[in-house]
Amino acid sequence: MKCNAAQDLFSAAFDGELSVAEERELETHFSSCPACSREFALFSKSVRLVSSLPRPSANPFFEQKVLRELRTREVPSTRAWGPLLIPRPAIAFVAATVVLALLVVLPQNQPITESEFAMNELELVGPGDQPVESPAASEVISAPVGSVETDNRVDASSSLWASHARLASSSPGTGDASLNAAVRTGGGPLEVEFVLDPFLLEGAEVRRIEASNVSSTQDELVSMTF
């Protein structure tokens, strides 16, 4: 085992997560490499120092403050999409943009079911067309395109499809970065507002998605709101 490979195992060794074979290999390396052995000792001390940082002192009135704040707020409707119905200029703008874009993009004979704002699960698709778990991007606000019926819809329950577009990502990450790819089989720009924080409806980003075929997609961040 080389020193770099040994370093790669430091955390797993510290956390007791090495396999038996890895543990044996690392011990053998340590016995022949005093430098790595010393490095691991320093590494362990450093991790323990970080872990030993005291927590900030707790505010004894924390609970009361939260409960008082809760009483001043109106609890939203029991409908999951209730908060989306609150007028927001950013959503209204995006809704209008998407409608206009779809008028250009969609085939004229495409049936469109106009509906209220809908919240859908967004299925992220990674390399090899494998679904990617990403709670931060699990929901998307669609503008009033409704549930457009398409012939290439694979999973109606967990995907948002607009016309022949499927939203996909090849690099899942946080809400800011994960929605960076889209696959469209039709041309024309489409602007969609994504909620950065699906739990809280906090912040949004508008992306203009342009693609002429599935292997060539581009998207551009238009704006972000918080």
Add this chain to the structure above:
Amino acid sequence: MSDLEIRTDEELMNLCVEGSEEALRELMRRFHPRIVNVVYRYINDPVRAEEIAQEVFVRVYVHRERYRRTARFSTWIFTIALNLTKNEIRHRVRHSRLMSLDALTEMGSSVGFFLRERGKGPDERLEERELQAVVNKAIVELPPKYRDAVILRDLEGLSYEEVSDILSIPGGTVRSRINRGRLILKKKLEPYVS
């Protein structure tokens, strides 16, 4: 011991979904210090960390119907806490006139850090608080992707699996980010641990 104290976090959250304020109180008792701690490590501002933690619990309750009964509660609440904290960092960066998204990501790591240089000589023993400040600074200065993993693992003691769920990254990536982050910290903290 009350009935609520022996319930799991998930059971308490399910009671919250049904409107139990007592269950929320118990969850606050369990998670309040942990949430404040995590937020504080990002923004290094105890007062604001406390306010953000309050907002986390307010949102947990207000949006309680969004909680998936099968999900682990700790994963859900830490995700909310990280999202609110990152919004705070964005807000601070924006008000610092740093508008670029790249700058936002990069500068997020140093926002809110107010350590003063103490000018101590190398032979002088650092006071405990000063050492903590050094460690805090090293954490805050970590590149964001390593910082997230190290804070959740080493300051909150979450499992690799929980970190993976919260950050939405595979287990192998969690493992390598934690290791890389710890190695960076080791390098910075070496003078204090050797």
